Each structure stands twice: as structure tokens, then as C-alpha cells.
Amino acid sequence: MTCVTMRINGEAVTEDIEDRTLLVDFLRVRRRLTGTHVGCDTSQCGACVVHVDGEAIKSCAMLAVQCEGREVTTIEGLAEGENLHAMQKAFHECHALQCGFCTPGMILSALDMVRRHGAALDEATIRHELEGNICRCTGYENIVKAIRQGAQEISA
Amino acid sequence: MNPFCYRRAESVEAAAAFLGEAEEASLLAGGQTLLPTMKQGLAAPDMLVDLAGISALKKIRIEPDAIIVGAMCTHAQVAGAEAVRRHVPGLAALAGEIGDAQVRNRGTLGGSIANNDPAADYPAACVGLGATVLTDRREIGADAFFLGLFETALEEGEIITGVRFPLQRRSAYLKFRNPASRFAIVGVFVAGVPGSVRVAITGAGRDGVFRWSAAEEALNERFHPEALERLVLPLDDMLYDIHASGEYRAHLAKVLAGDAVAEISGGA
Structure with a gap:
């Protein structure tokens, strides 16, 4: 066990965590933040993507104890009350999901793209950058559209 | 995953000391290979020594004829570093093509070359540029560092601190x-x-x-x-x-x- 202090969606959290606990399991089981999903559990699918210190990472390939002193953001931390985040809104408006399982990871990866590319984010870059996120419903068309729309709104 | 104990090192010396405390300790860099391997039960260290707290290992430094990339620099950091893009474009391009965006935010140079996967990218840059691997004990030329499948010249408990790449626009x-x-x-x-x-x-x-x-x-x-x-x-x-x-x-x-x-x- 290691005592770890981190911020999750802006809130300071201190807990004793078993050393081998994956970040995704800590978030889902201990913190009940079940918007972060487990898809493949082998760092392929991107359903578990969260931000650590603002960067998108796969929370199935990181230990919770590695988050000492860090800021973790999950899908639950994006909206402000009833107001969806611009990227969430874009996914909603573009119908960028069907079953929704991949969506939290998609949105957090999309925000990492915007962080690095800003409004210049074009379709080819989005498609290339999406290689770490798998969607088995949509065929990606509307996801790409939503990320472009979200990027433009955020950077406007 | 098998149980293990986790140690956070604040310095290379502290990491080396932790390694001596356990039967089968492993260094934890970005964890993008080690953690999946442990989840599959293919590796079962009894201690992980995390290097993420050692800020000296996360720096990229320019010298007159070389660029020194710290062992804990992430692939994203190397791919995006203006100095690397300008002076060793092949190295920046290589780092930007490793894995996917999320893996590049965590995976590190030191972790990649210590693992020496036969299909990994970084070994090609080290050997192709005639780089020098820097450890807490010595300097090892890339030609002498990569010995075979998942095998390197690293000794028991030896810690990679960085790699010195000659500047090479071509x-x-x-x-x-x-x-x-x-x-x-x-x-x-x-x-x-x-x-x-x-x-x-x-x-x-x-x-x-x-x-x-x-x-x-x-x-x-x-x-x-x-x-x-x-x-x-x-x-x-x-x-x-x-x-x-x-x-x-x-x-x-x-x-x-x-x-x-x-x-x-x-x-x-």
C-alpha cells in the first residue's frame, strides 16, 4: 500500500492504494467514476483514456500510485454543471456515437489533439491521431466531424 | 497482476539503492511495455522503482556537436522538441511515429532501449546515428549496446540516464x-x-x-x-x-x- 495524493477533476484526493492497482481500476472501483471504460485492457482501444497533467494517456497502462501529485481529468470533469464541454456538445450535435462505449476516450483524446494542434486541426491529422482510439460502431465519419467542430469552437 | 512493492526514486542514486533491496526489482520508466507485460504475467518483478520523479532525466540538452536526450524524455517530448527537429530531423520523425498519441505521452527513450524489442524504433536511431548510451556507470556505444532479442549490454542494476546523439541534419x-x-x-x-x-x-x-x-x-x-x-x-x-x-x-x-x-x- 502507498498513500497517494492526487487531484481528480479538480478535487484533492488522498487514499491508500495497493501498489498494483491500475489507474483505470482506481477511478472506476474506488472513485466510482465509471465514465472511464475498460475495453481491451491491452493499451489498444483507447476506451480508458484520461488526462494526467493535461496529457491523454491510457489509464489501463498506468498505475494509480504513479499519479502522486498529479492532476487527473476524466470525462466526468469536463462539463460545468448542466453545461456540456464544447467537445461533448460537438459529439452530441454531430451524432458522433452509437453505443457510446468509446466516447469518453474519444473526447479526451480529441482534447489532447486540440491542445497540440489548436484550430489548425485538419481532417487528415484527426484521422491519423485517432489511431489510439477504436470505435466499432460509427465508421469514424461523425467522430472526425465532431472533433473538427469542437476544435474550432474551443479555439475561437 | 502479481503483487509488488512500488518505490518512487528522487535521484538516480536512490533508484540504484532501491534496486539492491529486492530480489527481482525492475525500473519503471513510462511503463508502456512493462505494465502490459506484467498484466499478462510475462514479467513478475517484486519491486518497481519509478524513475518519473527524477527531473534530471527528463531534459533535452544541446551541446556543440551533440544532443543529449534524458532517459525519461517521452516520445512526444522528443518528437515535439524544436532542437531535435532542427538538428536531428530523423530522430524527431522516429519518435513521432512510435505507438499512438497516448503511448507517446508516456513511453520513454530509456524504457525503449533498455527493453530492446526487435521491432522497436529507437534502437534504429541509436545505431543509425552512432549514438552513445549514458548510464550511471559508464558510456556505451550503440553498436555495443544492443546485443540481441531483448538483450542489451546493461549490467545488473545499471541505470540508463540518457543518450547522446550526434547532431545530424542528414x-x-x-x-x-x-x-x-x-x-x-x-x-x-x-x-x-x-x-x-x-x-x-x-x-x-x-x-x-x-x-x-x-x-x-x-x-x-x-x-x-x-x-x-x-x-x-x-x-x-x-x-x-x-x-x-x-x-x-x-x-x-x-x-x-x-x-x-x-x-x-x-x-x-
Whole structure:
């Protein structure tokens, strides 16, 4: 066990965590933040993507104890009350999901793209950058559209 | 995952001391290979010593004739660093093609070369540029560092602190990747001017990364893709698996090496 202090969606959290606990399991089981999903559990699918210190990472390939002193953001931390985040809104408006399982990871990866590319984010870059996120419903068309729309709104 | 105890090192010396405390301790860098391997039960260290708290290992430093990349620099950091892009474009391109965006935010140079996966990208840059691996004990030339599949010259408890890459504007890395794993089916790093050309190939060799000396000789004579046309890599040394035959890999290596030469010539 290691005592770890981190911020999750802006809130300071201190807990004793078993050393081998994956970040995704800590978030889902201990913190009940079940918007972060487990898809493949082998760092392929991107359903578990969260931000650590603002960067998108796969929370199935990181230990919770590695988050000492860090800021973790999950899908639950994006909206402000009833107001969806611009990227969430874009996914909603573009119908960028069907079953929704991949969506939290998609949105957090999309925000990492915007962080690095800003409004210049074009379709080819989005498609290339999406290689770490798998969607088995949509065929990606509307996801790409939503990320472009979200990027433009955020950077406007 | 098997239980283990986690230690956070604040310095390289502290990390070395932790390593001595357990039977089978492993260093934890970005964890993008180690943690999945542990989840599968293929590795079961009894202690993980996390290097993430050692800020000295996360720096990229420019010297008059070299660039020193700290062992804990992430692939995203190397790919995005203006100094690397300007002085060693092949290295920046290589780092930007490792894994996917999320893996590049966590995976590190030191972790990659310590693991020495036969299909990993970084070994090709180290060998292709004639880099020097820096550890807490000594300096090891890249040619002497990578010994075989998942094998390196590192001694028990030795810690990589960084890699010194010579500045080389004339450098390019081209990779034909497995679309699922994004590892190299073949990756070719070409660097240098005629007289000192180096060609390193990853993903294709039975013993991991290797230098293609026949190609180096041919390119020293004439730095042009056509110089490679008559060359054939020895098939006995090629990797053969469900993804590609040895012949396919040998042919691909030649095509990619030619493309890398063209890229360097075009940009020079």
C-alpha cells in the first residue's frame, strides 16, 4: 500500500492504494467514476483514456500510485454543471456515437489533439491521431466531424 | 497482476539503492511495455522503482556537436522538441511515429532501449546515428549496446540516464508498420554524409537491430537510391513471422533505405 495524493477533476484526493492497482481500476472501483471504460485492457482501444497533467494517456497502462501529485481529468470533469464541454456538445450535435462505449476516450483524446494542434486541426491529422482510439460502431465519419467542430469552437 | 512493492526514486542514486533491496526489482520508466507485460504475467518483478520523479532525466540538452536526450524524455517530448527537429530531423520523425498519441505521452527513450524489442524504433536511431548510451556507470556505444532479442549490454542494476546523439541534419527514418501494433515490420534509419553513412535496420533482423554494412559501403560511394539496387540482405538473418516473410522484409528494407536516401537528398 502507498498513500497517494492526487487531484481528480479538480478535487484533492488522498487514499491508500495497493501498489498494483491500475489507474483505470482506481477511478472506476474506488472513485466510482465509471465514465472511464475498460475495453481491451491491452493499451489498444483507447476506451480508458484520461488526462494526467493535461496529457491523454491510457489509464489501463498506468498505475494509480504513479499519479502522486498529479492532476487527473476524466470525462466526468469536463462539463460545468448542466453545461456540456464544447467537445461533448460537438459529439452530441454531430451524432458522433452509437453505443457510446468509446466516447469518453474519444473526447479526451480529441482534447489532447486540440491542445497540440489548436484550430489548425485538419481532417487528415484527426484521422491519423485517432489511431489510439477504436470505435466499432460509427465508421469514424461523425467522430472526425465532431472533433473538427469542437476544435474550432474551443479555439475561437 | 502479481503483487509488488512500488518505490518512487528522487535521484538516480536512490533508484540504484532501491534496486539492491529486492530480489527481482525492475525500473519503471513510462511503463508502456512493462505494465502490459506484467498484466499478462510475462514479467513478475517484486519491486518497481519509478524513475518519473527524477527531473534530471527528463531534459533535452544541446551541446556543440551533440544532443543529449534524458532517459525519461517521452516520445512526444522528443518528437515535439524544436532542437531535435532542427538538428536531428530523423530522430524527431522516429519518435513521432512510435505507438499512438497516448503511448507517446508516456513511453520513454530509456524504457525503449533498455527493453530492446526487435521491432522497436529507437534502437534504429541509436545505431543509425552512432549514438552513445549514458548510464550511471559508464558510456556505451550503440553498436555495443544492443546485443540481441531483448538483450542489451546493461549490467545488473545499471541505470540508463540518457543518450547522446550526434547532431545530424542528414538523417531520416522510414518505417513500414504493423497497422495493429504500430511496431515496425521494417524500419530503416539512414544518416550521414558520403564517407560516413550509417544504415540501421529494425524490425527485420533475427537478432534485433543491425547495421546494413553493404548499403553503407554503396552509399559512401554514391549517395543515391540506385546505389542500393543490386544489394540483397542475407535471408538467413531475416525475421520470419505471420506478418511478413524474410524475403518480404529484406526487399522492404531496401525500398525504405532508398526512400530515406531520397528524403535526405531532397532536404539537403
